[in-house]
Every structure is written in C-alpha cells, then in structure tokens.
Amino acid sequence: MSWPVLDGVTRSGSLPPCCGATNRPWPTAGPRAADHDSDDRYSVTNTRLTSKACHSGTAEAAAHRGSDAGGPATLARDSATSVARGIAVRITLIYFVIAAGWILFSDPLFANVVPGSETLAILQGVKGWVFVLATSGLLYALVGGYTHQLAMFTERARHSEWRIRHMIESVPDILYTMDLPGFRVGFISTNVAANLGFDPDEFADNPHLWRNQLHEGDRERVVDEILDRLAHEGAFTVEYRMWHKDGTSVRWFRDNGRIENRDVSESARYFGVLTDITAHHEAEAKIRYLTNHDPLTGLLNQHGLGLVLDNLLRLEARQGGELSCLCLAVDRFGHINNAFGHKAGDEILSQVGRYLHDALRGSDVVSRSRDCLLARSSGGRFLIVLPATGLTGAGALAERLLGGIDELPIRYDGDVLRITGKIGIVGFPDHGTNSTDLLSRAENALHRARAAGPVHVYDVNEQLEDALSARWVERIHNALEKRQFLLHFQPILHIPSGTVHHYEVLVRMKEPDGTITLPSRFISVAERFGIIDRIDYQVLEMTIDYLEHLHPRYPDISLAVNLSGAHIGDTRLLGWLRDRLARSHVDGHKLIFELTETAAIDDLQQARALMDSLRELGCRFALDDFGIGFTSFVHLRSLPVDLVKIDGSFIRNLPSSREDQALVEAITRVAKAYRKEVVAEFVEDEPTLALLRRFHVDYAQGYHIGRPAAISPEDMATVG
Structure with a gap:
C-alpha cells in the first residue's frame, strides 16, 4: 500500500447510519453527535496551548507543515528534492566559473601570443571548439557523477522508506499525526483498519473522523485532557473509547502523544501512538464482575x-x-x-x-x-x-x-x-x-x-444471643493473640494388649483470671463466626512442637488432633503442614487427624482430596462420630481413613442396650472388612470395655481409660 499524503482539507463525510449521522460532516444530534469544527474547545487560540509568536519559518514552510502527511514517502521525496537542487546549483556554479574565465582571459591571451589577424581568427575558431568540447566533457563528468550520487541517495531513501513503512506496518499499534486546531488527522498508519475497520484513505477524505469516532462519553474529557497536557508538558497519555466502523462495537485505546513543536500560536501538530487495550479492560471488567x-x-x-x-x-x-x-x-x-x-x-x-x-x-x-x-x-x-x-x-x-x-x-x-x-x-x-x-x-x-x-x-432473644456470641468472639481473639490455648491429652487404649497406643489432643482456653474453659463453650461460636481455622492452626502448631520434644523419649506415641470441616478445601494447609513438619523433624505418621463424619460427607469430594493430600505426608485419618450419619456405610469404603471412631451415643448404654450392641458389632465388622481399625469413645466402665473386647473393637477411649489432663512430654508414657 502506498503512503497517502493527506491535505488536511475537510470534505463532506458521514457517520454510520446507526449513529444518527446526516450528510453534514458533524452531526448535531443523535447518540454520537459531535460539536462543530468551529467549537472554541478545539481551537488552539482559545486554549492554553499558545505562545508569543510563530517562529516556524516562511509562509511556504508553514503551509507545508499544515498539509504534509508526515509519512515515509513524503520524507523520501523531500530529501531527494533537496539533493537534486544542491546538485543543480553546484553544476551551474562550476560551469559559470569556467565559462566566465574563458571569456575574460582567452581572447587577450591569444591576441598577445599570435601576431597575425588571420591566424588569430583561425585560433579563435579552434578555441571555440575546444571550449565546447571541454565544457561538454566537463558537464558530462559532473552530471554523470552527480547523477550517480543522486541515484545512490534515492536508492537509500527508498530503502529507508521501505524499512520505515515495514516497521510501522509490523507494529500492532496505530501511529498518527494530528493537526491543531480542530484535531484534524494528518497521517494515520494502515493498522487502523484492523483496529477500527477504517481504511487510512477515509481519514484523508474526512480528517475529523478521529473526533467523530470518539465515544461521546469520553469526548469532552479526552479533548480537554490532551490540550491541557500538551500545553503544560508537551506530551500526554490518556485512555478512551472509540466506536468501530460497524457502529455497534467499542474499542478501548491508550493514546500516547507528543507535540512536534511547542513554540506555536495558530497551529500545531502532535504525533501519537494508539494502543488497543480492549482485552485489558475486558479482563478488568470480568474481574470486577466475578468479584460481585x-x-x-x-x-x-x-x-x-x-x-x-x-x-x-x-x-x-x-x-x-x-x-x-x-x-x-x-x-x-x-x-x-x-x-x-x-x-x-x-x-x-x-x-x-x-x-x-x-x-x-x-x-x-x-x-x-x-x-x-x-x-x-x-x-x-x-x-x-x-x-x-x-x-x-x-x-x-x-x-x-x-x-x-x-x-x-x-x-x-x-x-x-x-x-x-x-x-x-x-x-x-x-x-x-x-x-x-x-x-x-x-x-x-x-x-x-x-x-x-x-x-x-x-427474634429479640436471638439478638441477645448474638451479643453474647460477640463477647465470646472477642475472648477467642484475645486468647489467639496471647496464645492462651492449652493442650490436654486423653489416652486411647489398645484393647488386645492393654497398653496406651496414642492420645487425643483436646484444646482448652485459659481465661485472664486463670480459669480453664472447656471447648464446648467456645468451639460452636468459633465455627459460626469463621475463626475455627485459626484455632486449628494454633493447636496443630502446638501439637507438632509437643511431638518434637516427645519423640526423643517416646518415639512410638502418636497424637490425634481434631480438624474442623472448615479445612475441607483449605489449599493452604498442605504447604503449611509440610513446612512445619520439615522444620521440626517430626514424622507425619505420628499425626492422626480426626474429621467428623458429617463434615466429611457434606463435601465428600473435597474431604477425600484433603485426606489424600495429607496422607502423602504420612499423616493418618480417623472418621469421628461415626454412625450418626444415615449414609455411614455407603461412604466408609470410599474415604481413605485409617480409624473409625464410633459415636459415643452408641457406647454410653452399651451394656444395657441390645440395639447399641448390635450396631457396634456391625460397625466393627464392616470397618474391619474395609481394613480400618475401630475406636470406641465414652468408655466409662469395665462392663463396656469387656463388650468391646468381645466385639473385637481395637481401641477404647473414655474416663474409664483416663481423663484428659495437661501432661508434660516427660510424663506422657506413665499416664493411662
């Protein structure tokens, strides 16, 4: 494509029919109507972009500046014209000097040397032919040499033009020049077709097309901002919307411009680069949408x-x-x-x-x-x-x-x-x-x-309940900040051997007055107000620290920690736990996470993913409160748990309830069929323990085995 030289003259043009356009170059009504060219807002003489006088050269130069498209073809043409004029001047001067010298000095020289007039006449004829031949040869040499130089320069200019054109066409951005007043497009690169659907020639036919296509919601702001920045800084960066030629779609652009000559009065030109940032704005809009x-x-x-x-x-x-x-x-x-x-x-x-x-x-x-x-x-x-x-x-x-x-x-x-x-x-x-x-x-x-x-x-009573809960939330936050949560440990007996196999970690909260608060008072509030995960992390950190001090003395003891349902889907837990275990040199196999059955089946897929990820670190899982969910047996096979803890409601009355005995025995058989060990909690007496032994339950936990207590690592193995 050739590079158009736009003359900057406004011709009659029109906007797409959907924009409410008429045959006038500037429609006065419709959703995309623009102000007329004579609007003071677009005149340099009526804005801050003014100076003392125009020092841009002759009237011819000013006219040339106003009409020049500024493309690479124009630059090559101007350079070639300048070189050609220089060559012509040099040849003329050389010929003038030689011819003048010959005329002034040849006749007196021959008159003094040759005595006879007849001989002089012959010599003057010869002299004339010598002059003609000499000047012809000289002109041939000069013109030939300078023509060669001109050809070489023209070739370089054409190559430079090709390189500039190739670079401009290779850049996805739109390059342009704009003349003030009126924001008339001088030159615009061919990339405008890909971005806005217009051929560059359409901007030649209607230099105000850029202003026409400015989104009406941005037009006044953009014009004022460009003029203000050019006047004070000589450059600007502004973002705005432009209508596509189809009249229905809008593109976002970032416009970076710089003035060509700041010392101007009635006219000025700036050049700029339009970068399509529609995808960026659409991504931002999508993020804003998804946020809400x-x-x-x-x-x-x-x-x-x-x-x-x-x-x-x-x-x-x-x-x-x-x-x-x-x-x-x-x-x-x-x-x-x-x-x-x-x-x-x-x-x-x-x-x-x-x-x-x-x-x-x-x-x-x-x-x-x-x-x-x-x-x-x-x-x-x-x-x-x-x-x-x-x-x-x-x-x-x-x-x-x-x-x-x-x-x-x-x-x-x-x-x-x-x-x-x-x-x-x-x-x-x-x-x-x-x-x-x-x-x-x-x-x-x-x-x-x-x-x-x-x-x-x-109702109001619930509101009072909320106020009480708010006070509990404050107490929990205070305990977290001051690390006032304590660990108590309850032994879990291996029934066949009669020895303590592992301990369950139970959390307590120490009040400012020194009293100890049981978890039944604050756990439900923590779950309801979304701070249970903070308690879990602090308890887990304390448990790992405890294991670090415990294992040099008792390397075979494991600790079971309750994990709330809030951690199902918690992507942070795996990385945190891996790092914490590595720093403390604690074997992950010594950690047993207890997750309630109801929490697991509420989101079975995420629960399974959590268990699989933590088992990669060697950790084990126990399904707590088993039996209260009506789908217990359905999901037992698919969950990667190592232990099943039968809910205490089936154990409390085990010696006197045949129904509970049947259920406990059935749970034990099913669990063992799936190669999972069974724990019975709330074991309060010897008859209950005897029945559990008869049903081949693996472990027992309860007051009959041992009460929860604060135990130092040194005394851990002696409890039970």
Whole structure:
C-alpha cells in the first residue's frame, strides 16, 4: 500500500447510519453527535496551548507543515528534492566559473601570443571548439557523477522508506499525526483498519473522523485532557473509547502523544501512538464482575449484595422506611452433590436461581417494593432483599417461594429431582442497621428454620444471643493473640494388649483470671463466626512442637488432633503442614487427624482430596462420630481413613442396650472388612470395655481409660 499524503482539507463525510449521522460532516444530534469544527474547545487560540509568536519559518514552510502527511514517502521525496537542487546549483556554479574565465582571459591571451589577424581568427575558431568540447566533457563528468550520487541517495531513501513503512506496518499499534486546531488527522498508519475497520484513505477524505469516532462519553474529557497536557508538558497519555466502523462495537485505546513543536500560536501538530487495550479492560471488567457476581447463576454474590444493600439501608434510614432480608437454603444440598455429583448440584442451583428470579419479578410484594435484590450466597443458599417491605409481607412471600420450590421439577440426566427448602427472615431496622448484621442474622434465622420449621423470623432473644456470641468472639481473639490455648491429652487404649497406643489432643482456653474453659463453650461460636481455622492452626502448631520434644523419649506415641470441616478445601494447609513438619523433624505418621463424619460427607469430594493430600505426608485419618450419619456405610469404603471412631451415643448404654450392641458389632465388622481399625469413645466402665473386647473393637477411649489432663512430654508414657 502506498503512503497517502493527506491535505488536511475537510470534505463532506458521514457517520454510520446507526449513529444518527446526516450528510453534514458533524452531526448535531443523535447518540454520537459531535460539536462543530468551529467549537472554541478545539481551537488552539482559545486554549492554553499558545505562545508569543510563530517562529516556524516562511509562509511556504508553514503551509507545508499544515498539509504534509508526515509519512515515509513524503520524507523520501523531500530529501531527494533537496539533493537534486544542491546538485543543480553546484553544476551551474562550476560551469559559470569556467565559462566566465574563458571569456575574460582567452581572447587577450591569444591576441598577445599570435601576431597575425588571420591566424588569430583561425585560433579563435579552434578555441571555440575546444571550449565546447571541454565544457561538454566537463558537464558530462559532473552530471554523470552527480547523477550517480543522486541515484545512490534515492536508492537509500527508498530503502529507508521501505524499512520505515515495514516497521510501522509490523507494529500492532496505530501511529498518527494530528493537526491543531480542530484535531484534524494528518497521517494515520494502515493498522487502523484492523483496529477500527477504517481504511487510512477515509481519514484523508474526512480528517475529523478521529473526533467523530470518539465515544461521546469520553469526548469532552479526552479533548480537554490532551490540550491541557500538551500545553503544560508537551506530551500526554490518556485512555478512551472509540466506536468501530460497524457502529455497534467499542474499542478501548491508550493514546500516547507528543507535540512536534511547542513554540506555536495558530497551529500545531502532535504525533501519537494508539494502543488497543480492549482485552485489558475486558479482563478488568470480568474481574470486577466475578468479584460481585456468582459465575454459575449470574446473580450477585454475597459481597456484591452487601455493597448494594448498604446503599439501600442508608436510603431507607433517611426515608424512615423498612426492609426485609430472606436467606433461603436448599435442603440437603451437600448430600445431593455427593449422591448425584457436582453437575447435578450446579443444575439445581441454576434452576432454583431462575425460578427465584422469575417468581420475584412477578410477585405482588416485590412489585410494590423498589430494587429487589437476589443473590447466591454460598453452597445451596440464596439471599433476597425486599426494600419497603415489612416482616409480614416477607413471611407471606417466603411461604409462596418455598411452595414453588417444592413443586419445582429438577430434570437432570433423565431423572427428576425433587427438592425442598428453608428460609430465615430478618428486618430493618428491628434486627440490624447494616448489611453485616442483617446478613449474619439472616443466616442465624435460617439455622433456626432448619430445626424449627420451613420459615423462621429472627427474634429479640436471638439478638441477645448474638451479643453474647460477640463477647465470646472477642475472648477467642484475645486468647489467639496471647496464645492462651492449652493442650490436654486423653489416652486411647489398645484393647488386645492393654497398653496406651496414642492420645487425643483436646484444646482448652485459659481465661485472664486463670480459669480453664472447656471447648464446648467456645468451639460452636468459633465455627459460626469463621475463626475455627485459626484455632486449628494454633493447636496443630502446638501439637507438632509437643511431638518434637516427645519423640526423643517416646518415639512410638502418636497424637490425634481434631480438624474442623472448615479445612475441607483449605489449599493452604498442605504447604503449611509440610513446612512445619520439615522444620521440626517430626514424622507425619505420628499425626492422626480426626474429621467428623458429617463434615466429611457434606463435601465428600473435597474431604477425600484433603485426606489424600495429607496422607502423602504420612499423616493418618480417623472418621469421628461415626454412625450418626444415615449414609455411614455407603461412604466408609470410599474415604481413605485409617480409624473409625464410633459415636459415643452408641457406647454410653452399651451394656444395657441390645440395639447399641448390635450396631457396634456391625460397625466393627464392616470397618474391619474395609481394613480400618475401630475406636470406641465414652468408655466409662469395665462392663463396656469387656463388650468391646468381645466385639473385637481395637481401641477404647473414655474416663474409664483416663481423663484428659495437661501432661508434660516427660510424663506422657506413665499416664493411662
């Protein structure tokens, strides 16, 4: 493609029909209408980009600067013209000097030397021919030499032009020059076709096309910023949007420009580079979207809902209004995931999300409220915010929503799944004045609904309970910071040999007054407020330190540590534990992690992944509270556990309950069939221990074996 030399003259042009364009070069109406060329905002003389006088040369030079396209062809043409003029001047001067010297000095010389006029005439004729021949030869030599130089220079200029053109076409960015006033395009590289769909010739026909295509939302800002930066700094960097030629798509660009000559008055030129950053902005937009939205359902997530909810609460507070928040959960969602797979769970969430969206849009309650919000919280939970709606209206809506969910047929892989749900409700301002309190209490109300009925409204007693929990949270944080958690150890007896095999680590919290608080007082609060993982990490760190001091004396003793369900899916735990074991030189086989059965089957796939990863370090696993889940035997085979701890509720009355005896014996047989050892907890007396021995249970734990106590590493083996 040749490099166009644009003359900078505005011709009649038009915008794409979808932009509301007319035959005028600058439409005055429509979504992308631009201001007329004479607008003061685009004139250098009416902005800060001015100077004392124009020192750019002659009028001819100024005219040339205003019309020159600035492309490589123009540069080569100007250089060749300059060289040709120089050659012509030099040849003319040489010829003039020789001819003048010949005329001035040849005749007097011959007149003095030759006596006769006839001979003189002959010699003058010869002299003339000599002059003609000499000057012809000289001219031939001069012109030939200089022509060769010109050819060489022209070839170099063409090669330079080719290199410049090749470099410009190879760069994905758009290179351009812009003339002020008016922002008229002088030169623009061919890459504009790939980025904006325009041929460079279209900018020659309409030099104002750049300004036409500026997004109307950015136009005034961009123009003002460019003029201001050029006036003060001589350069600018600005980001803005431009319409593609198709009139429907928008591209983002980063524009870096620099003025060609800062000493200007009526006119100026700057050159710039446009870099397409659309992909960068789209990536940022996607990140912003994912920060506030659930990728599966497309609904707001809890973070996004919280941001909008705070604004709604401020509005309701100013207007003295009310607002309700509903927390809805799909019943037994974790079990559905395990039984049918995560794809089935995702399909349930998608269909429930669509149902709630449609049901809320058509609800009488919602139609009377403003800006109803629907979000997916986590797992199988959804959040609904109803502005200008009291608890009575919210309760009625909750009943209708649950009725619809009961009748919602979830079709997956040829099966029809039936689901049910529960809803907890809170109201503003009665139950909280900020999004954090309301959403937390909506979760609490949902927990009550799971136990007491399908719909539960938060009440004042629960609010008092929350205040008490908040004080417990403060005490837990204080104990974590001051490392006031203590380790107690309870022995676990190997029944066939009658010796202590390992110990369970039990945590205690030391209060500021020195009293000891049992975990039953604070663990549930820690789990509810999401700080149980911090306790687990601190307890695990203390346990590894204890093993480091214990093993030089008693290398065969193992310690069992409780691991909360919060660590299922915890990607940090494996790396942390590997590093900690390596630094302390503790064998991972001496650590037994106890995970409750209910926590494991709530997310079976993640639980299995956690167990597999920690077993790579040599750690073992025990399935705690086994038997209380109705799917116990189904999942026992697939979980990579080493020990099964029968729930204490089946052991307490073992001597007197034939049902418990049958169940304990059955659990033991099944576990041993899967090559897993069995632990019975809550062993309180000798008759219970005797029955366990008869059922071939491997280990016993309870007050009859030994009470939990603080034991130093030196005394560990003597307890039991």
